[in-house]
Amino acid sequence: MLYFDHCASTPPREDVIRTMMEVMAKHYANPSSLHQGGVEAGKLLERSRAVVAAAFGTSQAEWTFTSGGTESNNAAIIGATARYRNKGKHLITTQIEHPSVYDTFRRLSNEGFRVTYLPVNEQGTVAAQDVAAALTEDTVMVSVMHVNNEVGSIQPIAEIGAMLNKHRKVLFHVDGIQSVGKLPIALREWGIDLFSASAHKVGGPRGVGLLYTRHGVQLEPLLAGGGQEQGLRPGTENVAAIVASAKAFRLALETREARSARMFGLRRRLVRCIGEIPELVLNGAAVSDEELSMTAVMAPHIVNFSYPGMKPEVLIHTLEENGILASTKSACSSKEDKPSQVLLAMGLGKERASSGIRISFGDEHGEADVDYLCGKLNEVVARLKPFERKE
Structure with missing residues (x-):
């Protein structure tokens, strides 16, 4: 089987699996x-936190280990709004968030x-000027994802951050999963x-997420309990999975440039193929030769296209019969029989939004x-x- 669903979950790296098994066997206390x-x-736990901090160029105390990306997003948004509720009750996000x-x-x-x-x-990108225009005296948080999980559009995070630097009361949350x-x-x-961030998106185990909280920002914890994770995330830490995840994050960041360049090439190859099949239509921007760089408008590992007039599950299952595993929307929403909220927000219409297919690459491709x-x-x-539906 060819697994083209890396946005949903990646195969864990063999060295990460070995690390997790070794720690589980020896350090179960x-x-x-x-x-x-x-x-x-405890030393292994803090060493893992140091590995993550070094990989991202931050301080160790700014990282919390969670159960995954969903918890990290919830902890950031709910924790911050609860803590700073008295400073404002206006929030800004986009129509295409996870x-x-x-x-x-x-x-x-x-x-x-x-x-x-x-x-x-139509490319799935929010405009930084729209974020600026939406700000009010009551705004307390802006949350914008870095890469959309369905179509792969890259949001102007640096530009938004630079603009928000003039509004320091406003917290800036980024879903970087x-x-x-x-x-x-x-x-x-x-x-x-x-x-x-989430470990199982970078070759790590499921069940471990990261939450970066800039020094000086305070959050209210979602859970009550012990004082683990600096009181922010009570509960006994999964040391083996955390050690393995830290390794996965380090390796992913260290090899990012070469891996991204290779996947950009694969994306361009697939986009060209889709353009040659009249029944299929690409969702999001193509990638030109000039865009094969870190300034591209689309992420290197995601291609989304529609087959208007065909239910996406029919195409998904037929591809599976041919040894190809792909997906429709995000894994969290794929079982819902609804048009893609993301494609609708991009103005692509119900027919395309109801027939989207996502291909996402990995290191093995x-x-x-x-x-x-x-x-x-x-x-x-x-x-x-x-068998196409005729409207």
């Missing part, structure tokens, strides 16, 4: 315990906050106050894999064409 076993586990962000803001809107959901253009290990990230230079996918897409579309 509670890191909060006072005996030698607990002390050793459900762990979008639905969190919907919840807050039911709790007395006023939320502005900014539109995006799909950008870590694929694009450059400069937390301090871009003025980011809160940043979320090469040109031969993309060529195989292209060949099967041609065969599958030709076979399904007689």
Whole structure:
């Protein structure tokens, strides 16, 4: 099987698996315990935090380990708005956020906050000037994802951060779950106050997330309990998974440039193929030769296209019969029989929004894999064409 669903979850690296197994076997003590076993586990925990901090160029105390990207997003948004509620009750986000962000803001809107959901253009990008125009004296937080998880559009995080630097009362949260290990990230230079990441998107185990909280920013914890993770995230830490995750993050960031360049090439190859199949239409921008750089408007590992007139699950299952695993919307929303909220927000219409397919690359893919996918897409579309819905 060819696995083209890396946005949902990546295969764990073999060296990461070995690390996790070794730590599970040797360091099973509670890191909060006072005996030698607990002390050793605690040292591993803090060493992992130091590895993450060094990889991102920040201080160790600014990182919290969570159970994943969803918890990190919730902890950042709910924790900050609860802590700074007295400073303002206006929040700004976009119409294309992941459900762990979008639905969190919907919840807050039911709790007395006023939320502005900014539109995006046809490429899936929000304009920094629209963020600036939406600011009010009551604004306390702006949350914008770095890379959209469905279409791969890159948001102007550096530009937004520079603008918000003039409004220091406003906290800037970035969901970086799909950008870590694929694009450059400069937390301090871009003025980011809160940043979320997830280990299983970079070859690490599921069940571990990262939350960066800039020094000086305070959060109210989501949970009550012990004093773990500097009191922000109570509960016994999963030391083995955290150590393995820290390794996965370090490796992903160290090898990012070469891996991104290779995946940009794969993306361009697949986009060209899609353009040659009349029944398919690309969602988001193509990648030209000039854009094959770190200033591209699309992430290197994601291609989204629609087959108007065809239910996406039909195409997904037919591809699977041919040894190809792909997806529709985000994994969190893929079982919902609704048009893609992201594609609708991009103004692409209900028909395209109801037939979107996402291909996401990983380290194991090469040109031969993309060529195989292209060949099967041609065969599958030709076979399904007689069954297209005629509106």
